[in-house]
Amino acid sequence: MSHRSTQSKPKRRIGKDNLWGWIFTGPFAVIFILFLVIPLVYAFYMSLFTYTQISGTYFSGFANYIRVVKDSVFATGLLRVILYTAVMVPIQLGLALGLALLLDSFKKKFASFSRVVIFLPYAIPAVIGALMWGFMYSKLMGPFTTLFSLFGLQAPDFLSAGGIFGSLVNVVTWQWTGYYMIILYSALQSIPSELYESARIDGANEAKIALHIKVPMVSGSMIMCTIFSLIGTLQFFTEPTILRNQAPTVIPAEYTPNMYAQALAFGYNQTNYSATVSFSLGLIVVIFSIIFMRLTRRSNGLGD
Amino acid sequence: MTTIEHTRKGTEHRIQGNPRIFTYVVLILCCCYFLLPVWWLIIASTKTNSGLFNGIHGSMWFDSTNAFWDNLKQLGTYQDGIYWRWFANTLLYALVGGFGATAISVMAGYGFAKYRFRGKTLYFNIILGALMIPATALVIPTFLLMSDINLTDTYWAVLLPVLLNPFGVYLMRIYCSQSLPDEMLEAARVDGSGEFRTFFQVALPIMTPAITTVFLLSIVGAWNNFFLPSVVLTNPNLFPITVGLSQWQARSTAGSAAEQIWNLLTSGAFISVIPMVLAFIFLQRYWVGGLATGSVKA
Structure with a gap:
């Protein structure tokens, strides 16, 4: 955009543009350096050292990274969040797309009401969302014991070793589906309706329009939502931390890599190794996002 | 996704029929799901500490007494x-x-x-x-x-x-x-x-x-x-x-x-x-x- 606009301007403006461009973007650059670049560099620096009570802090090179690679606790946590990602991302995005298509073609008062209701959980902090579901899952305070007994059944134990995976998937789905739905819905709304008109004249039915026009038109937004969801799930922290208060034996303190990093920094006082774990996790997330964007580049043009 | 299946069968006019009921059902179910914990929280905020465990109307309805203002005072x-x-x-x-x-x-x-x-x-x-x-x-x-x-x-x-x-x-x-x-x-x-x-x-x-x-x-x-x-x-x-x-x-x-x-x-x-x-x-x-x-x- 700016490229086109500046070409028409006289040459002497360029020096002025240079100055004012930096004046306007400068404050952000300061914050960016202070709270992104420096912490990252510092974490990397710290990860190159090791502290032991006998020899104090000493430079250990990449020894901590070798330890991460061999660390079975980290590997278990990482595999766990990858599993969560594989299950949660398709559920959330599938549900969000289905609902967005439904709401887009259903223009009734009830549709706008549902839209607000489905989006509502986004306005509720993840901590409170996890708290509420934790209560709901509780045998003593939740409704499910009563609900299941109506049919003569016993409620499943949501907070047991076998049930916790599904329980956490449910909390996250409840919290985030509405957010992705709104993004996809907004994208659907911005498609010019003439496209549908001409398709209808050509004899396409609603299903064909949805599949062949609507879905491809929002694929860019789908990719964006998938990346958000991917990044969010790999750094899973809040929900398991809250549910852990209720089920400490089912959810260990090292349940996810982020929880592991926190436990290392506070529980075990291993700040250097904690920095290594954080840095490694960040790196893995970035690699995942890049792979995903490469894979989808051809179909959506996002990479250009 | 299933609406698509439905509409595929019908012409423009049929879309006003069955699928509309289907859409309502889906949306109502969704609203229930997304409101469920919120409703629980509203109810729970009006209960006493013991009422949360043994309220006479169960966990999804108000207890016999409203303790919301007392809770507020206690907060x-x-x-x-x-x-x-x-x-x-x-x-x-x-x-x-x-x-x-x-x-x-x-x-x-x-x-x-x-x-x-x-x-x-x-x-x-x-x-x-x-x-x-x-x-x-x-x-x-x-x-x-x-x-x-x-x-x-x-x-x-x-x-x-x-x-x-x-x-x-x-x-x-x-x-x-x-x-x-x-x-x-x-x-x-x-x-x-x-x-x-x-x-x-x-x-x-x-x-x-x-x-x-x-x-x-x-x-x-x-x-x-x-x-x-x-x-x-x-x-x-x-x-x-x-x-x-x-x-x-x-x-x-x-x-x-x-x-x-x-x-x-x-x-x-x-x-x-x-x-x-x-x-x-x-x-x-x-x-x-x-x-x-x-x-x-x-």
Whole structure:
């Protein structure tokens, strides 16, 4: 955009543009350096050292990274969040797309009401969302014991070793589906309706329009939502931390890599190794996002 | 997806028939699912500590007595009314942090959209790359850094990192290039308006919808903040509600009977979600439009 606009301007403006461009973007650059670049560099620096009570802090090179690679606790946590990602991302995005298509073609008062209701959980902090579901899952305070007994059944134990995976998937789905739905819905709304008109004249039915026009038109937004969801799930922290208060034996303190990093920094006082774990996790997330964007580049043009 | 199956069978007219009932059923089920925990919380906030466990109408309906006002009173006295302190802290973090983050992103977005300066392409690409860096991967490093300069356990430890909002910059840049004509800024300059005056008097009024969106999103981010404050704060007087309530929860589950304050937990949680929920319902058109700006271009 700016490229086109500046070409028409006289040459002497360029020096002025240079100055004012930096004046306007400068404050952000300061914050960016202070709270992104420096912490990252510092974490990397710290990860190159090791502290032991006998020899104090000493430079250990990449020894901590070798330890991460061999660390079975980290590997278990990482595999766990990858599993969560594989299950949660398709559920959330599938549900969000289905609902967005439904709401887009259903223009009734009830549709706008549902839209607000489905989006509502986004306005509720993840901590409170996890708290509420934790209560709901509780045998003593939740409704499910009563609900299941109506049919003569016993409620499943949501907070047991076998049930916790599904329980956490449910909390996250409840919290985030509405957010992705709104993004996809907004994208659907911005498609010019003439496209549908001409398709209808050509004899396409609603299903064909949805599949062949609507879905491809929002694929860019789908990719964006998938990346958000991917990044969010790999750094899973809040929900398991809250549910852990209720089920400490089912959810260990090292349940996810982020929880592991926190436990290392506070529980075990291993700040250097904690920095290594954080840095490694960040790196893995970035690699995942890049792979995903490469894979989808051809179909959506996002990479250009 | 199943509506598609239905409509495939019918002509335009049939679409008004069965699938419409189907759509209603799906939407009603969805509404029930998404409202279920909220309804539980509303009910639970009106119960006493024991009523939560053995209310006579079960967990999804009001107990015989309404304890909401008593709970509210107890929130004001328990641990010297620390709950309201947390509430005030959350407001401070959300409003001040949200305002600062918005101001910085709006300026940066405008700068990127309307000026051509050295290093701009590289600078912006770095920001786009930063969108992929998980926010929580920065928490432990930020904490380590702050504890070295004795910044932990201060308001600044939470407020300053909140100012970083690369997505806001991205959103504002797109909005500025699309909705703010260069001719308009040029005209103001020809009339002798300085760069800052042009920004404040010509650009800002046009950018209001996008600014509101970024402000709302920043506030939500700051309001929901949990990992960072739970790491950088140990002094309960500085906690936001999220950290405070999670500690109450931990204590109620693990502690003795005297420390079980379930009723305060439920009523406290209920009160804490009211401001955000209201803001979202009344400012609907801003977030719907704003999220569209970001997604369409992407």
